[in-house]
Amino acid sequence: xxxxxxxxxxxxxxxxxxxxxxxxxxxxxxxxxxxxxxxxxxxxxxxxxxxxxxxxxxxxxxxxxxxxxxxxxxxxxxxxxxxxxxxxxxxxxxxxxxxxxxxxxxxxxxxxxxxxxxxxxxxxxxxxxxxxxxxxxxxxxxxxxxxxxxxxxxxxxxxxxxxxxxxxxxxxxxxxxxxxxxxxxxxxxxxxxxxxxxxxxxxxxxxxxxxxxxxxxxxxxxxxxxxxxxxxxxxxxxxxxxxxxxxxxxxxxxxxxxxxxxxxxxxxxxxxxxxxxxxxxxxxxxxxxxxxxxxxxxxxxxxxxxxxxxxxxxxxxxxxxxxxxxxxxxxxxxxxxxxxxxxxxxxxxxxxxxxxxxxxxxxxxxxxxxxxxxxxxxxxxxxx
Numbered sequence: 001x002x003x004x005x006x007x008x009x010x011x012x013x014x015x016x017x018x019x020x021x022x023x024x025x026x027x028x029x030x031x032x033x034x035x036x037x038x039x040x041x042x043x044x045x046x047x048x049x050x051x052x053x054x055x056x057x058x059x060x061x062x063x064x065x066x067x068x069x070x071x072x073x074x075x076x077x078x079x080x081x082x083x084x085x086x087x088x089x090x091x092x093x094x095x096x097x098x099x100x101x102x103x104x105x106x107x108x109x110x111x112x113x114x115x116x117x118x119x120x121x122x123x124x125x126x127x128x129x130x131x132x133x134x135x136x137x138x139x140x141x142x143x144x145x146x147x148x149x150x151x152x153x154x155x156x157x158x159x160x161x162x163x164x165x166x167x168x169x170x171x172x173x174x175x176x177x178x179x180x181x182x183x184x185x186x187x188x189x190x191x192x193x194x195x196x197x198x199x200x201x202x203x204x205x206x207x208x209x210x211x212x213x214x215x216x217x218x219x220x221x222x223x224x225x226x227x228x229x230x231x232x233x234x235x236x237x238x239x240x241x242x243x244x245x246x247x248x249x250x251x252x253x254x255x256x257x258x259x260x261x262x263x264x265x266x267x268x269x270x271x272x273x274x275x276x277x278x279x280x281x282x283x284x285x286x287x288x289x290x291x292x293x294x295x296x297x298x299x300x301x302x303x304x305x306x307x308x309x310x311x312x313x314x315x316x317x318x319x320x321x322x323x324x325x326x327x328x329x330x331x332x333x334x335x336x337x338x339x340x341x342x343x344x345x346x347x348x349x350x351x352x353x354x355x356x357x358x359x360x361x362x363x364x365x366x367x368x369x370x371x372x373x374x375x376x377x378x379x380x381x382x383x384x
């Protein structure tokens with residue numbers, strides 16, 4: 001039987017920080033059920049306003065933390081360690097100990113604020129979009145996805161219905177992703193200082209170097225927060241698109257043969273693998289497909305070349321629905337990778353249809369604006 005707990009397939013045991021973030025989001029949640037209608041113009045303006053405020057707070061936190069660290073160096077550290085440039089590296093350890101200790105303390109406060117700022121934005125987003133975060137398997141999946149997004153945690157590497165979502169990801173990439181945000185202060189400050197000291201050596205402008213940390217941190221914080229907010233939008237808007245898709249599949253379920261169902265499920269599973277990430281929306285979509293199509297095996301074994309051969313033999317109606325499912329699925333999990341695009345091209349070729357990349361751009365834009373992706377107004381949609 002299909003797994004009745006999709007949130008368990010996403011991450012079975014969240015850590016303490018994730019649980020704390022989830023509890024905060026649940027405490028702010030007011031929605032009782034998934035709202036499947038499109039956003040109104042006023043609701044979309046509310047979301048845009050919330051995002052601008054969140055970005056401004058993140059940038060302000062960067063300015064303050066960078067200025068504090070720069071001020072510490074100018075007013076305290078340099079007074080205590082005058083003539084640092086003439087000292088040997090072995091004699092500079094008190095300076096670096098002081099700098100790194102103070103930087104760590106300021107950075108911890110800054111990162112805690114950024115987490116809270118992101119979580120507050122998630123709570124506001126779920127309220128405007130009507131995304132419930134209390135009780136129920138799919139609500140728990142949405143909750144865990146938003147919590148991990150706010151904390152900038154990578155999605156788990158555990159198999160999803162037997163599919164390894166990171167089978168194509170090199171190990172070094174995980175290490176780089178995990179270190180990037182947490183090393184922000186040290187790496188950006190170090191690189192800025194080294195580069196500028198080389199450029200401005202022996203000039204009067206050298207004293208301005210510590211004060212440039214504020215703008216640098218502001219830009220970095222705004223960039224990171226913008227990425228978080230875009231991912232949060234995907235996760236808040238995607239249930240509407242998935243449920244509209246399930247309604248179409250349920251209506252045609254009695255006319256779908258075993259081959260069509262297999263191509264549909266394994267096609268989405270292959271998209272998950274090529275996405276190189278266990279995106280919670282893909283977990284949500286797979287769980288709903290398994291629930292709607294009720295396959296005999298809850299584990300999915302993907303054999304895309306074999307499914308392509310089956311796709312060629314489906315009826316035109318089955319082919320059309322399979323292509324629509326794969327097309328919608330491709331815009332739900334972030335930017336389209338080259339390998340995912342190749343899958344769509346192969347599927348369209350097997351069905352004897354031409355692949356239209358512009359449709360993906362249109363659907364993605366509609367998704368991110370909270371509009372409907374139902375077949376009635378999206379298969380041949382154009383951006384107004």
